[in-house]
Amino acid sequence: MASIVLNSVDKIYAGGVKAVNGLNLEIKDGEFMVLVGPSGCGKSTALRMIAGLEDISGGEIVIGDRVVNHLPPKDRDIAMVFQNYALYPHMTVEENLAFGLKLRKMPKSEIQKRVNDAARMLGLEQYLKRKPAALSGGQRQRVAMGRAIVREPQAFLMDEPLSNLDAKLRVSMRASLNQMHERLGVTTVYVTHDQVEVMTLGDRVCVLRDGVLQQVDTPQNLFDDPVNLFVAGFMGSPAMNFAYAELVRDNGGATVAFAGYRLPVPDSTFAEKPGLDRYIGRKIILGIRPSDFEDSGSASGNGAGWAHIPVKATVTEELGSEINVLFTIDAPPVEHKDTVAAANDGDDEETSLPLTGDKSLWTARVNARSHVRPGQDIELVVDTHNLHFFDVDSGLSIGHEANIGR
Numbered sequence: 001m002a003s004i005v006l007n008s009v010d011k012i013y014a015g016g017v018k019a020v021n022g023l024n025l026e027i028k029d030g031e032f033m034v035l036v037g038p039s040g041c042g043k044s045t046a047l048r049m050i051a052g053l054e055d056i057s058g059g060e061i062v063i064g065d066r067v068v069n070h071l072p073p074k075d076r077d078i079a080m081v082f083q084n085y086a087l088y089p090h091m092t093v094e095e096n097l098a099f100g101l102k103l104r105k106m107p108k109s110e111i112q113k114r115v116n117d118a119a120r121m122l123g124l125e126q127y128l129k130r131k132p133a134a135l136s137g138g139q140r141q142r143v144a145m146g147r148a149i150v151r152e153p154q155a156f157l158m159d160e161p162l163s164n165l166d167a168k169l170r171v172s173m174r175a176s177l178n179q180m181h182e183r184l185g186v187t188t189v190y191v192t193h194d195q196v197e198v199m200t201l202g203d204r205v206c207v208l209r210d211g212v213l214q215q216v217d218t219p220q221n222l223f224d225d226p227v228n229l230f231v232a233g234f235m236g237s238p239a240m241n242f243a244y245a246e247l248v249r250d251n252g253g254a255t256v257a258f259a260g261y262r263l264p265v266p267d268s269t270f271a272e273k274p275g276l277d278r279y280i281g282r283k284i285i286l287g288i289r290p291s292d293f294e295d296s297g298s299a300s301g302n303g304a305g306w307a308h309i310p311v312k313a314t315v316t317e318e319l320g321s322e323i324n325v326l327f328t329i330d331a332p333p334v335e336h337k338d339t340v341a342a343a344n345d346g347d348d349e350e351t352s353l354p355l356t357g358d359k360s361l362w363t364a365r366v367n368a369r370s371h372v373r374p375g376q377d378i379e380l381v382v383d384t385h386n387l388h389f390f391d392v393d394s395g396l397s398i399g400h401e402a403n404i405g406r
């Protein structure tokens with residue numbers, strides 16, 4: 001096993017596309033790092049440079065204690081798993097798993113042991129004598145993973161390996177991947193654009209945009225404390241709600257005013273976000289996550305720090321244990337370059353309701369006990385401890401430790 005370090009790595013393709021721009025990233029020995037970002041942001045390019053499948057245009061890549069800039073892929077001791085796995089159709093599962101090891105002239109007994117271990121780990125034992133044509137898509141993808149595992153490489157590199165599988169299979173493959181990483185502890189770099197994979201698979205997540213690193217942190221920290229509008233809008237589904245707002249302070253304390261609503265801003269928020277007080281009296285962008293709403297009727301949240309806002313439910317999406325309540329607010333949509341970029345990449349098609357220019361569509365995720373129906377008036381409560389504030393010009397998260405002094 002090994003750490004993987006990228007120092008100011010650039011990739012400029014012939015034709016001048018700068019696919020990766022000054023990327024600094026340290027993946028610790030044994031860590032599961034997820035690379036995420038919109039299509040075309042440079043995820044695959046970064047992975048392929050680590051693998052050695054793509055030359056780097058600048059900077060340095062270190063695997064373990066070796067600079068590998070000029071090392072061919074086969075000498076980097078890493079295994080790559082792609083979205084489109086290719087198995088040898090004329091070989092059985094067992095032969096597919098063993099093939100790479102045979103090429104390397106590994107002793108038969110060792111090959112047998114590794115193949116059996118991998119098959120057990122991936123639940124492939126009863127399929128060893130089958131050919132790929134007689135396997136389901138998920139089983140084939142397991143074989144592709146198995147081929148990477150038997151090599152016992154220093155690192156796994158995976159490029160959207162589950163994206164061709166149906167939703168149910170993805171769930172079980174995610175579980176297998178987690179288990180596999182727990183057992184083997186092999187350094188893994190995993191590319192995806194799937195929200196659930198981002199939140200459930202990684203020790204840490206690296207968010208890229210246009211080849212530029214935005215933020216690296218644990219999934220929970222990225223969700224709770226995004227560094228800018230882009231990361232805030234990209235992480236989480238349904239996406240964070242945004243509105244232009246004004247911070248004001250009067251006798252009763254600080255409030256944030258938007259679309260005819262006024263929410264109190266707790267003192268603790270000013271303590272957590274140094275510099276926020278300088279925005280008093282100024283326009284900011286307010287962000288509220290759908291999950292920080294609740295229906296006041298069914299709310300656990302009627303205590304301190306919960307503010308009430310009455311809305312009319314335009315659309316409701318029942319998800320079993322929760323309901324997404326879509327409602328409009330009387331404020332123009334936030335059209336910052338960073339929110340637009342994040343929103344455009346989402347797989348959500350829910351924001352296609354016709355809207356006039358001075359209204360925005362927001363989403364609240366409430367408990368299913370709410371029983372709210374479309375067209376109903378409903379009183380929502382908002383957890384005011386989780387409000388997000390962004391600078392209108394820079395799009396940076398106000399008071400985020402990475403932005404202090406920027």
Ligand SMILES: Nc1ncnc2c1ncn2[C@@H]1O[C@H](COP(=O)(O)OP(=O)(O)O)[C@@H](O)[C@H]1O
Pocket residue numbers: 013014015017018019037038039040041042043044045046
């Ligand atoms: N072989 C190539 N030649 C030229 N441009 C490329 C090549 N591969 C990728 N690109 C460009 O580099 C950028 C990043 O691509 P990629 O790394 O595939 O993004 P992602 O995997 O995040 O979708 C895109 O603008 C893409 O069009």
Ligand SMILES: [Mg+2]
Pocket residue numbers: 043044045
């Ligand atoms: Mg890609």
